[in-house]
Amino acid sequence: MTPLHPATLGITLFLLALLVIAPVVIFVLQRLGRLTPTMRKELHARYLSWLVLVPLMVAPILMGRLTTIMAFGLLSLFAYREFARATGFFRNRALSATVVLGIALMLFAAADHWYGFFVALPSLVVSLLVIVAVFADSPQGYLQRVALGIFAFALFGVCLAHLGYLANDKNYRPMLLLILLCVELNDVFAFCCGKLFGRRKLAPHTSPGKTWGGALGAFVLTTALFAGIGASVFAGSVLASPVHLVTMGALLSFTGQLGDLVISSVKRDLGIKDMSAAIPGHGGLLDRFDSLLFVGPALFHYINYFVGVGADLPARLWL
């Protein structure tokens, strides 16, 4: 077994430390009388959810390539399920099965390390969706059904699968942990900066809570954090140069916040507050992981363009 990358160890220990410290902080705040009963309940639910989510996110990455790809595949499927139920798309059994098939094939292409198939799938599955929808022979609502199917496959199949595909790189553990850490903290930074200096609303109709102050604050802090840890993660490659590190950090923060806004738009359009009730204190899985959606493709193709992803692993392992 190759020794753990220092960044892998560092990020894992940092997350564990957070999980240990958080209840102490909550306890102290409670003792100081700073928490209203509703806030206390909400913090409690959120903490317990993180206590489950963090191991679920970190353990598969530490365990290996296949478990990582499987974990992101499961995330894709659950995210799709939420979207399908929230829009009512799930009632179209044949189309829904086609999206699931598409997600499964993306998962297979990633696990097989078959890049050609991986990038061919979007056009193939989109064609399949358009065709399968014809067989119901009910043109009323055809465009809506097909569009929802393509939207779902593009976001939850194609976009999220890029994170799984990163596991084919020998440096995947620190890369993915860095991405997950920065994406989650990007949300936290945006929230905190928004509280501190948020005045002008960013997109009041889409997400009334978001402010320019929060967005810019998160942009600066996340970029700095990514560049700081990234210097160790990408050491020895061209990506270790400050220009690349800052660009990648900026890309992550920008696309992360966009993912959030996209899912907010979906929820506003549907007229619902949460995508589901899957995670107590957070809402649905998509309410928690919406920021990951576009970070995957953005960083994957950036890294792939400059240094290549999975150069040390033979292509097409099984087929």
Next chain:
Amino acid sequence: MSDDWQYRPAADLDKRAPEQWRSLRRESGLLSWGAHMAWCGLTGAYLRAFHGFRIEGREHLPKHAPFVVVANHSSHLDALTLAVGLPARMRERAFPIAAGDTFFETPAMAAFAAVFLNALPMWRKKCGSHAMEMLRERLIEGETVYLLFPEGTRTRTGVMAPFRAGIGMLVAGTPVPVVPAWLDGCYAAMPPGSKFPRLRPISLRFGPPLVFAAAPNTREGWRDVAAQLEQAVKALA
């Protein structure tokens, strides 16, 4: 143009398991649909192979949902048999109404009843008019088929008990057709108290549907509906 798009989120979107399994507004996704279909396929094969399962009068079943099938109740095999008796394309819309206190008490049992049997719970002791109202609404909305045993419990003697008025609360004053059905042999194969079925022949007979659009949605109306259906089911015996 974009205003024409209609979204209809899952009716149980705000619920998570196990409440979701117990929800009267539950809507199944691909997984539970697949599980339910596979279960129906297996029970169908079993009934045909070991109980010489026969179905008569299928032509009486309406071509489209919504409708209700009411039958005599003498065995745990009844709901399975009735579900298999429907044409395959109707099975995904068919919800057996099952006793909550038997089939939905523990989370494991509720998961089985919801995912494999596609059952909806009826709490015999604390069933309020609210639950009946929800079932009635769901039926009128037009996409469901209920499989119902208006006796309220399995017969312990093999003789059919009087129908309870609850069935009337669901259909009185609605255009929803109710199909009477007679299950024969389930009592001999697996009466209450027995753990495993005996290999006895089982058959199912559907009768012509009744509609209660003119029946008043009152206590008397409900009783009248129940009495008429009881007669219709008895006539098939």
